[in-house]
Amino acid sequence: MSGYIQEDIAPEELAQRSELASSIAGSVRELIEATVRTEVGASDIAEARRLIEAATEILRKDQLPGAYGIRFNSDGSKRSWGNAVLGRRNPIAPPVVLHHEPDHTWTEVELGPAYEGPAGLVHGGVLALILDQLLGSTAEFQGVPGMTGTLNVRYRRATPLGQIRGEARVDRVEGVKTFVRGTITSAGEVSAEAEGIFILPKWARGEVSDVLRKSVGEG
Numbered sequence: 001m002s003g004y005i006q007e008d009i010a011p012e013e014l015a016q017r018s019e020l021a022s023s024i025a026g027s028v029r030e031l032i033e034a035t036v037r038t039e040v041g042a043s044d045i046a047e048a049r050r051l052i053e054a055a056t057e058i059l060r061k062d063q064l065p066g067a068y069g070i071r072f073n074s075d076g077s078k079r080s081w082g083n084a085v086l087g088r089r090n091p092i093a094p095p096v097v098l099h100h101e102p103d104h105t106w107t108e109v110e111l112g113p114a115y116e117g118p119a120g121l122v123h124g125g126v127l128a129l130i131l132d133q134l135l136g137s138t139a140e141f142q143g144v145p146g147m148t149g150t151l152n153v154r155y156r157r158a159t160p161l162g163q164i165r166g167e168a169r170v171d172r173v174e175g176v177k178t179f180v181r182g183t184i185t186s187a188g189e190v191s192a193e194a195e196g197i198f199i200l201p202k203w204a205r206g207e208v209s210d211v212l213r214k215s216v217g218e219g
């Protein structure tokens, strides 16, 4: 399957690249938030655009031919730095950091003004996005990975912008299908709950390597 890339990088070099990726994405995330909230006038906007375009030009000097993909080291660790939820190189990602416990996976993340839907509230699509990744990664960590076949989300109450907690666990496995349940909690109350069915795709059945099956992703 293309996009899954074996790319061994020595630990020291990897730590350095990881730091660089996080730092630039963090700066752009701040820029996004500043853009949403700015009240400055036309001349400041023009000046900001000039600087942003200059920064873009610098980054364009050396680019990957396409998306980042998923990259593996021979120790089984993997990098999803372009991922829309976890990707440490992706300013669109909050980024979510997942903590894998033996029987469940959790995350706590701050969702600011860039994730707004209804006034002052988190966009429902953003919650579904986070739940999709959280539930899918939970299945993956438990050794029963799959692509999202179905994701049902029930929004029980509004989720204010700010800190949320996500939690998920595998409910059951039926053949190639893994059923995962999860919740989003805000201010101590469950605001959304989800069930996902993650299905091992045909191309991976029977031939999915241990590296792919057991790898633990980092964004």
Ligand SMILES: CCCCCCCCCCCCCC(=O)SCCNC(=O)CCNC(=O)[C@H](O)C(C)(C)COP(=O)(O)OP(=O)(O)OC[C@H]1O[C@@H](n2cnc3c(N)ncnc32)[C@H](O)[C@@H]1OP(=O)(O)O
Residues within 6 Å of the ligand: 132, 133, 134, 136, 137, 140, 145, 146, 147, 148, 149, 150, 175, 176, 177, 197, 199, 200, 201, 202, 204, 208, 212, 213
């Ligand atoms: C190692 C692999 C790694 C994978 C990535 C890990 C990422 C981790 C991160 C994740 C986070 C990011 C996540 C993302 O963003 S994943 C991106 C969003 N999802 C997709 O793009 C998936 C697109 N769809 C497909 O690739 C296939 O249709 C899948 C793989 C889903 C099924 O394949 P296929 O169509 O060939 O299946 P089959 O005909 O052999 O049927 C098998 C069984 O499944 C049942 N069924 C079929 N469809 C559905 C459905 N939609 N809901 C419920 N059940 C369904 C079917 O009845 C049968 O059941 P049974 O009769 O046996 O009881």
